[in-house]
Amino acid sequence: MLVNYVALGIGILAGIAGQILLKQGADAPDFVSQVFRPSTLCGLALYGSAAFLYIIALRKIPVSVAFPSVSLSYAIVAVLGHFLFGEPFGLRQVGGIVLIVCGVALINQG
Numbered sequence: 001m002l003v004n005y006v007a008l009g010i011g012i013l014a015g016i017a018g019q020i021l022l023k024q025g026a027d028a029p030d031f032v033s034q035v036f037r038p039s040t041l042c043g044l045a046l047y048g049s050a051a052f053l054y055i056i057a058l059r060k061i062p063v064s065v066a067f068p069s070v071s072l073s074y075a076i077v078a079v080l081g082h083f084l085f086g087e088p089f090g091l092r093q094v095g096g097i098v099l100i101v102c103g104v105a106l107i108n109q110g
Contacts, residue, residue, distance in 0.1 A: 004060040011053030018046030068107045075100045
């Protein structure tokens with residue numbers, strides 16, 4: 001069972017890294033050059049890896065626990081977006097992140 005939780009955790013981290021790389025690739029002048037930027041390609045590869053790790057996690061972790069746990073990536077990406085890209089981060093974002101973290105904690109209680 002530990003292997004499945006490790007796979008879920010690494011999958012979440014891979015998804016976070018993939019999202020950050022996709023954001024880095026988004027500053028290309030047009031869509032075609034954006035798609036073929038190394039950061040975009042690496043981001044897509046990490047998303048694919050995250051999906052395979054999620055499949056491994058689902059072998060033993062109920063989807064009612066695994067999928068909400070993935071929402072932690074939303075919170076982490078919001079924080080990283082603020083620090084890496086200067087994106088807004090105010091009270092609404094903090095409130096949303098608190099709700100996400102509390103929800104994941106509740107779901108993982110049992």
